[in-house]
Amino acid sequence: MTTSSLTIKSHVSMSSGLTMPMLGLGVFRNDDCKPACRAALECGYTHIDSARLYRNEKQVGEAVRESKIPREELFITSKIYHVDRGLDGTLAEVNDSLQNFGFDYLDLYLIHSPIGGKAGRLATWQALLAAKKAGKIRTAGVSNYSPRHMEEIREAGLEMPAVNQVELHPFCQQKEIVAYCRDHGIVVQAYTPPVRGAFDDEVLQELSKKYNKDPAQILVRWSLQHSFVPLPKSAKPERVRSNAQVYDFEISKEDMSKLDALDKGKAGAITWNPIGAE
Template sequence: MSSTLSLASTVKLSDGNVVPVLGLGVYKNEDPIPACLAALKHGYRHIDSARMYENEAPVGKAVKESGVPREQVFVTSKIYHPEHGYDSTLKAVQDSLNKFGFDYLDLYLIHSPLSGKAKRLETYKALLQAKKEGKLKSVGVSNYSPKHIEEIRAAGLELPAVNQIELHPFCQQKPIVEYCRANNILVQAYTPLVRGKLDDPVITSTASKYGKTPAQIAIRWSLQRGFIPLPKSANPERVVANAQVFDFEIAEEDMKKLDALDEGKAGAVTWNPVDAE
């Protein structure tokens, strides 16, 4: 991925829709309006929310207040596993739309595979129905392993456009990434800032070399590896700084040093339920 990439760059999904290459995560942000407004003011066009975050309404309010046309902002939400099931999913999608105050959502994900095979598939079928009705532009999954996605294929359903997983230098989820790439499923990276492990000497020395912050190095690594990072921050200044990653490129020799930090699943810093039955 070249240094010609910008905050306005997009990637085409398998369904033909496009998604901006960098998004703002709003997990654990009870009042995401300041962060969302700062993001949209400074060029972000992608916000990642979820029903579990309980902030769909303020995110919707921020998009409206920003003055950026709705169709220019890519907004994601996710259905949490206690709500899985066909009818409950259709109700959840409508409830999300009501909370955001939107006619549609750009992307809706199954938040995790924790409800079991039968419920997962019913939930996915309901999301495809909501897509057919025009309520969702794209449908995807989160925390899914190849096994979970193969269930979708075996059911004769179209594969998800996106799989959102924990992804950073310490937890690179290589088998999942390779599978998704082979099947034209875009990989989004949540927790790209690793929650407290950015003081690793490899990351800090790379940051010094390029005159960037450790967070900017982690985000740039994700971009150069072809992922869509979703850094979260409630701090408007950090939100802006997290997008200042398009004026440099990490050399391949330094990328390899960052790649070497991979600890496999042991490097995960969140729930990472990719092995759910």
């Protein structure tokens, strides 16, 4: 094993011209996320991923202010879930997010899901571009979008998403989506990288012992070595800190291939994964 500080970048450049920290904290379904956020900020995370649906934007904002870290040194994301709000409704949701966080802007705002139909997706996307132009968000992106959904944006002649956030781990590698994103300069964020603790796979257990790292650390490291942006979620401060301890080892090419061979396609998904939405 070799020290990995020179092989993994700390940030990735986006088509918006901004950079994003390569490791973020997810706060999905964490009604009391302040302890996790504070632990993350104290141990070096500068990237937190929230959403309207999570109902914890206020807690994230409070944790940021309590950390005393300057806002401009952090990267904060939220997402709009419903795509039937129209221009005014979407902008109202962005404004409400800003009020919840207590921020003047958000670094990234995503359409949370393609569910709702093409017309709604495109209208919501145009609204996010308007919010970006107004300085309320710095980058616009999508989540759970398939190539077909992203092609709708391209065919409409609109600015393409800077980011697509999808379920992504060795068991569900979303290869078609990843290939499309890389062909079009779209950064891939990986949610559920630690597979919600489903660590019973023999290869994962073998590599955990070999590298003296827990399975979650192996999975987060796999994601980083593929140049994805993993967003491990935990409500436990000790787990939040552990998930960040992935920069002192490197998975070998041979062992990366073993993990790559675990892909089950859509069958490997462990969340809602609505990439097939009409």
